[in-house]
Amino acid sequence: MKTLAAASLVLAFACVTAVAAAHAHPLSYSFWTLHGSDVDVKVQMTSTDVAALGGSVDKDSNRARAAGLVLQRLFEMRVDGVACTPSTAPDRVPAADPWAMWRWTLHCTGTGVRVVSVGFVGLFRDGHRHLLRWDDGTGHPVDRVFDAATRSAVFDANAGSSMLDYVALGVEHLLTGPDHLAFVLALLLLATTFRQVAWLVTTFTVAHSLTLALAVLHVVEPDPRPVEALIGFSIALLGAENAWLLSKRRRRVPAAIVAALALLFLSGRGVVSRTALLGLLVFTACHFALLARSREPAGLRVAIAFAFGLIHGFGFAGAMSALDLPLGRLVPALFGFNLGVEIGQLGVVLLCWPLLTLLLSRRPKTHALLTEGLSAAVSGAGVFWFVSRLFSLVPG
Numbered sequence: 001m002k003t004l005a006a007a008s009l010v011l012a013f014a015c016v017t018a019v020a021a022a023h024a025h026p027l028s029y030s031f032w033t034l035h036g037s038d039v040d041v042k043v044q045m046t047s048t049d050v051a052a053l054g055g056s057v058d059k060d061s062n063r064a065r066a067a068g069l070v071l072q073r074l075f076e077m078r079v080d081g082v083a084c085t086p087s088t089a090p091d092r093v094p095a096a097d098p099w100a101m102w103r104w105t106l107h108c109t110g111t112g113v114r115v116v117s118v119g120f121v122g123l124f125r126d127g128h129r130h131l132l133r134w135d136d137g138t139g140h141p142v143d144r145v146f147d148a149a150t151r152s153a154v155f156d157a158n159a160g161s162s163m164l165d166y167v168a169l170g171v172e173h174l175l176t177g178p179d180h181l182a183f184v185l186a187l188l189l190l191a192t193t194f195r196q197v198a199w200l201v202t203t204f205t206v207a208h209s210l211t212l213a214l215a216v217l218h219v220v221e222p223d224p225r226p227v228e229a230l231i232g233f234s235i236a237l238l239g240a241e242n243a244w245l246l247s248k249r250r251r252r253v254p255a256a257i258v259a260a261l262a263l264l265f266l267s268g269r270g271v272v273s274r275t276a277l278l279g280l281l282v283f284t285a286c287h288f289a290l291l292a293r294s295r296e297p298a299g300l301r302v303a304i305a306f307a308f309g310l311i312h313g314f315g316f317a318g319a320m321s322a323l324d325l326p327l328g329r330l331v332p333a334l335f336g337f338n339l340g341v342e343i344g345q346l347g348v349v350l351l352c353w354p355l356l357t358l359l360l361s362r363r364p365k366t367h368a369l370l371t372e373g374l375s376a377a378v379s380g381a382g383v384f385w386f387v388s389r390l391f392s393l394v395p396g
Contacts (some may be wrong), residue, residue, distance in 0.1 A: 001086075027129055027318060031073065032116065034136040041085065042093065043071050049128070050100050053120055064092040068102040074119040074135045079110035098225065117152040129176070140143040161335035166320075170340020173316065175347070179231050179385055180312060184348050186238040188306055189358065189371045190245060196298050201345065208310025208316055209338055214353050215317030216334055225271040225389065227314045232385030233280060234308035237287075239379025241304075244288075245297060246372045254288035270390035276305055316341060377395060 028045040050056070053074070055067030068090025077084045084106040087309040095101040104286060108114075118130050134155045144153045174180055187200045214220045237257070244253045261281040268274055287304065291297050320337055359367040385394070 007332050015344065027131060028117075030130065030132045030258040032114050032132065032134045034134075037108050037111070038087065039077060039106045040103065041075065041106060042101065043075070044095065044099055044101045045071070046098045048098070050213055052124065052312040061155070064258070065089065067100075068092060068104070071102055076119065077106055077108065077119045078115045078117075079108045080112040082108075082110055084108040105279055114155045115152055115157065118146040120150065121146050121151055122239070129172075129216075145171075145172065163332045164334030166333045167340040169320075169345040170342075171383060172340075173337075174341045174344030177315075178381075179228075180315065181348060183231075183233050183308065183312065184237060185352060186235065186242060186344055186375065187301070188349065188352050189242050189375055189378075190301070191298075191353075192360065196288055196301075199298075199302050201335075201349060204303050204305045204309040204312070205342060205345070207306045208341075209315030211310045211313030211339075211340060212316045212320075213313075213334060215314050216320050216330065220314075222314050224314075224318055225392070226273070226276065227311060229270070229272050229386055229389035230276070230311045231308075231315050232382050232387075232389055233384070234311060236379050236386050237284065238304065238308070238384030239375045239377075240303075240384055241288075241291070242375035243372055243379060244370060245291070246375065249292060253283065255287075258285050264390070271392060295334060307374075 004266070028043070028049060030044070031042045033040045050067055050071070050212060053070055054295060055070040056063040072086060072090050087107040088105040090102040090104045091325055093103050097335070109314040114134075116132065116134070118132065120127055121130050128147070132144050132146060132153070133141055135141040136143070142155055144155075184201075184204070187204065188197065191197045211220070215222070240253060240257060244250075247253075258281055259285060261277060264270065264272075265277040267272055270277075272280075287300070290300055294300060315339075320333065356367065356371075359370065
């Protein structure tokens with residue numbers, strides 16, 4: 001049926017759009033604290049992004065000061081239309097790799113409407129987002145997200161960030177994160193019943209909610225670089241698993257993956273430790289061995305959704321952990337952000353699953369061809385993310 005074939009093409013386009021992006025959108029942060037007529041500003045950004053803006057994170061004090069001046073010129077605050085002026089030069093603040101941090105003070109002559117503009121968010125080609133916190137000392141800090149479409153914001157002393165703000169942040173974080181979307185898509189491709197979809201999505205949700213909470217509460221604080229690389233590996237493995245299950249289950253596919261991991265382990269290079277690489281190698285070998293013996297792999301796919309969901313949760317935490325929310329606001333913010341992630345995830349399921357089900361019932365051969373092609377695309381994107389992040393070839 002031509003209509004059904006057209007629908008399958010729409011599905012492929014809608015679902016692969018996320019996979020086609022180069023990597024997850026990077027983040028930067030700034031913290032603005034009001035003290036009378038002065039405002040303390042602290043900016044946190046990756047060293048790679050600072051270099052892309054023309055600055056340098058070299059330890060040389062003159063270069064560090066020059067980089068701070070580059071950043072300072074890209075932020076502006078106006079009060080009643082009058083620009084606030086820097087009263088101190090940017091000072092480099094110690095920060096854990098890969099972050100770089102500067103702080104300075106602005107002096108404002110007015111006390112009325114405050115408008116903050118972030119000038120660099122539109123300069124990046126990869127959809128950079130900037131998270132800004134405004135604290136006027138009233139006990140109601142405000143958090144705002146800036147991107148190429150939103151480069152300024154008005155801050156009202158009488159309104160703090162609500163839970164709905166964090167719901168919106170969660171939705172945006174999922175829908176603008178192609179790696180997380182690719183993983184959800186890969187989970188859906190081989191599910192044949194609503195029961196399977198429910199188990200997969202619920203298990204993934206429970207797992208990433210757990211590690212998201214642990215990271216934001218600072219119970220566990222993993223290095224974000226290997227986390228992002230492992231997210232790429234999870235996508236590559238799940239996509240390869242899909243394609244393998246749809247084919248004749250030849251041994252050369254898992255053998256090639258295990259051999260590649262063995263070479264990475266022996267090289268000892270990259271941001272993922274050799275211990276973790278050895279764990280991935282053993283996990284992959286055991287997982288494919290169990291799949292080869294299983295006639296119905298749905299249960300094993302639920303297990304892998306949970307295992308990799310734990311890793312994705314640490315990836316989700318990146319948008320919130322640096323905000324360092326006070327305990328009184330942490331629970332509603334965490335709940336709202338996680339709810340937003342689930343809303344975005346549900347949107348992906350509602351978009352892709354009905355079309356996949358319709359295609360499976362009407363044109364099973366077309367469905368098999370589409371799922372195999374999408375699985376290959378997802379796996380290829382995952383390999384790119386894993387390798388590029390493992391060797392820090394692109395910012396994660």
